[in-house]
Amino acid sequence: MAKMNMLQAINSALSIAMEENKRSCVFGEDVGHFGGVFRATSGLQEKFGKERVFNTPLVEQGIMGFANGLAALGYTTIAEIQFADYIFPAFDQIVNETAKFRYRSGNEFNVGNLVIRTPYGGGIAGGLYHSQSPEAYFAHTPGLQLVFPRNAYQAKGLLTSCIESNDPVIFFEPKRLYRASVGEVPEEKYSIPLGKAEVVKQGSDISLLAWGAQVEIIEKAAAMAEQEGISCEIIDLRTVLPWDVETVVNSVLKTGRLIVSQEAPVTAGFASEISATIQQECFLHLESPIDRVCGLDTPYPLAHEKEYMADHLKVYEAIKRSVNY
Amino acid sequence: MGKLNNIDNPNNINSSDTLSLEFVSEHALSIPSFKMLDASGKMYKGAMKSTMDKKTALRIYATMRFVRVLDERMLAAQRQGRISFYMQCLGEEAAVTASAAALEDKDMIFAQYREQAALAYRGFSLENFMNQNFSNEKDLGKGRQMPIHYGSKELNYMTISSPLGTQIPQATGYAYGQKLDGEGACSICYFGEGAASEGDFHAGLNMAAVHKAPVLFFARNNGYAISTPASEQFKGDGIACRGVGYGMKAIRVDGVDALAVYEAVKMARDYAVTNNEPVLIESIAYRLAAHSSSDDPSGYRSKDEEENFRENCPIARFKSYLLKQGWLDEAQDEKAKDEIRQQVLDALKTSEKIEVPALEELVTDVYEQVPPHLQRQYEQLKQHIIKYPEAYPATAARIVSNTQEAK
Numbered sequence: 001m002a003k004m005n006m007l008q009a010i011n012s013a014l015s016i017a018m019e020e021n022k023r024s025c026v027f028g029e030d031v032g033h034f035g036g037v038f039r040a041t042s043g044l045q046e047k048f049g050k051e052r053v054f055n056t057p058l059v060e061q062g063i064m065g066f067a068n069g070l071a072a073l074g075y076t077t078i079a080e081i082q083f084a085d086y087i088f089p090a091f092d093q094i095v096n097e098t099a100k101f102r103y104r105s106g107n108e109f110n111v112g113n114l115v116i117r118t119p120y121g122g123g124i125a126g127g128l129y130h131s132q133s134p135e136a137y138f139a140h141t142p143g144l145q146l147v148f149p150r151n152a153y154q155a156k157g158l159l160t161s162c163i164e165s166n167d168p169v170i171f172f173e174p175k176r177l178y179r180a181s182v183g184e185v186p187e188e189k190y191s192i193p194l195g196k197a198e199v200v201k202q203g204s205d206i207s208l209l210a211w212g213a214q215v216e217i218i219e220k221a222a223a224m225a226e227q228e229g230i231s232c233e234i235i236d237l238r239t240v241l242p243w244d245v246e247t248v249v250n251s252v253l254k255t256g257r258l259i260v261s262q263e264a265p266v267t268a269g270f271a272s273e274i275s276a277t278i279q280q281e282c283f284l285h286l287e288s289p290i291d292r293v294c295g296l297d298t299p300y301p302l303a304h305e306k307e308y309m310a311d312h313l314k315v316y317e318a319i320k321r322s323v324n325y
Numbered sequence: 326m327g328k329l330n331n332i333d334n335p336n337n338i339n340s341s342d343t344l345s346l347e348f349v350s351e352h353a354l355s356i357p358s359f360k361m362l363d364a365s366g367k368m369y370k371g372a373m374k375s376t377m378d379k380k381t382a383l384r385i386y387a388t389m390r391f392v393r394v395l396d397e398r399m400l401a402a403q404r405q406g407r408i409s410f411y412m413q414c415l416g417e418e419a420a421v422t423a424s425a426a427a428l429e430d431k432d433m434i435f436a437q438y439r440e441q442a443a444l445a446y447r448g449f450s451l452e453n454f455m456n457q458n459f460s461n462e463k464d465l466g467k468g469r470q471m472p473i474h475y476g477s478k479e480l481n482y483m484t485i486s487s488p489l490g491t492q493i494p495q496a497t498g499y500a501y502g503q504k505l506d507g508e509g510a511c512s513i514c515y516f517g518e519g520a521a522s523e524g525d526f527h528a529g530l531n532m533a534a535v536h537k538a539p540v541l542f543f544a545r546n547n548g549y550a551i552s553t554p555a556s557e558q559f560k561g562d563g564i565a566c567r568g569v570g571y572g573m574k575a576i577r578v579d580g581v582d583a584l585a586v587y588e589a590v591k592m593a594r595d596y597a598v599t600n601n602e603p604v605l606i607e608s609i610a611y612r613l614a615a616h617s618s619s620d621d622p623s624g625y626r627s628k629d630e631e632e633n634f635r636e637n638c639p640i641a642r643f644k645s646y647l648l649k650q651g652w653l654d655e656a657q658d659e660k661a662k663d664e665i666r667q668q669v670l671d672a673l674k675t676s677e678k679i680e681v682p683a684l685e686e687l688v689t690d691v692y693e694q695v696p697p698h699l700q701r702q703y704e705q706l707k708q709h710i711i712k713y714p715e716a717y718p719a720t721a722a723r724i725v726s727n728t729q730e731a732k
Contacts, residue, residue: 129487303468
């Protein structure tokens, strides 16, 4: 074990994967010698050479098209989009190509060895274009997997699974926690399964569900609620698509209450999808309406970031509303 | 050899035929850099005669000097934690200022993000610069975007958007409308050599040529896209050569030479507006500053390299020219510089004390009118803030006192 922050944990997972498999490449804007603007790929070019770790021209659609091609040849392809806010020029390549490669060819071809790494999320004074959480756009696209680590340990284990998965993945990295999340992380390889939520803390009165950086927020809210004797079950969804319905259903069958919290705007966010499924699966067991605590339906602001965010106080208020319903 | 067959030309090509099997060299096109001033600010022997009058020259100089001081102070303010982010124009002041000076006020400016000098030349006030950087309630952008994302309808300066290259096809569409309006206006569109790799570059330039839009594409080739050097960005001869591929006129200019940039853009503007055609201009300079306040260039380039280019200062070169012309007085210049420093400091102190925009501005302008669902979200948020005022210090005090007054 070693103390690592999330960037070091990600770097370690990438390094092990490239060591193991010579037919693997890591690329994106500034990821080469510089090691990426957040330094997640630091030292990889020195270790594995410029042919396998390299800067690309500044063109996200090109990065993803190139990635699809390389992955179609069977290369383990790890492409970085510098900020999730800048993934949209690559939307066509991801939604129409990556996601449909296997299906449209009758499994003649696939890009299952592709991982798209991209920092997402707010809380860093990034304004409109360095703060977004665009998972819902991609969650509407069958064929993709969407994975979110909540801390350094999870990041390494989940990224390892993403790299080994035979279906393409977008790995959303909570950039707010890149350096803030520090913990014990094994130096050797390990993996954490995709498609599996984790019950982070058992509780009996209400279930709280989030993913990525938002898990920390619901934990904070839960700690406040516990002071008032409300027992909260905390679930980290980890994989947003395809998601682990069973774990969430089992939790809600036990507690009878659910709050889903996401950073993204409330309307048509993934929290809405979860709410619809859970009310169908658990209807007769629900003690109160499922609530969503999310960002407002506005672009991500700057001066009013604090007000906009789905913070622990808003989650705490929702817990009280639900319990007192 | 002439044409072998004289047939119709559905492929829209313009060439003769050949019987010899050979490639066209990737170096077939080599574009020289247009210059007027040498490094010491002296006109090259045989240089074209300058058309820049004294008034324009002094306004360009004053703008460059102002932006240099503003950049120094604002970067320092960022380091002190007073603003969250900043981007300097260091090394590219002549390219941006002199190009803006060659335009008319009715021309639209589509900037990328490092063109504060063009906005300053247009007359954006020091207060406006400050208020944007401090995201306060007097910011024209209502505190919504990160520092340096300026915009002004009054000054024909389109509000900056962070995603790279998105402004390029927009400039094409805007200029097409300007052509239809027939008032002799055009647009200039700035972008870096890195942004020229984006798909939007291709889309914007091709459409401008096909649809004959009077737009000046001003590529600031400053050598770096964050850490990525131009040598890892493209293999062709800079950006200018691409203009030929799109079927538009192109020119390369020394971006450290304010006189040369001014003449090049003036000629390009005349041509674009007269013929309703786009022109691609490539300015060659060096991004002396870090990409932004979040960047540390020591991770990808040497101090020696930077020092080498620091000597090639666009402001110093132009100042020497002005002194040689007898248009500038050294002592007065020093005095003016001190005055600007003081003005910037004073404006900074005033601006940082101005409150953040009212909470309402969080939900306005998403649509022209605030829709009911967003109004509800706003009301809920307000109640929440009243309940936890200490958690939202930027907005709570005003909401609480407004609510009390209402009672």
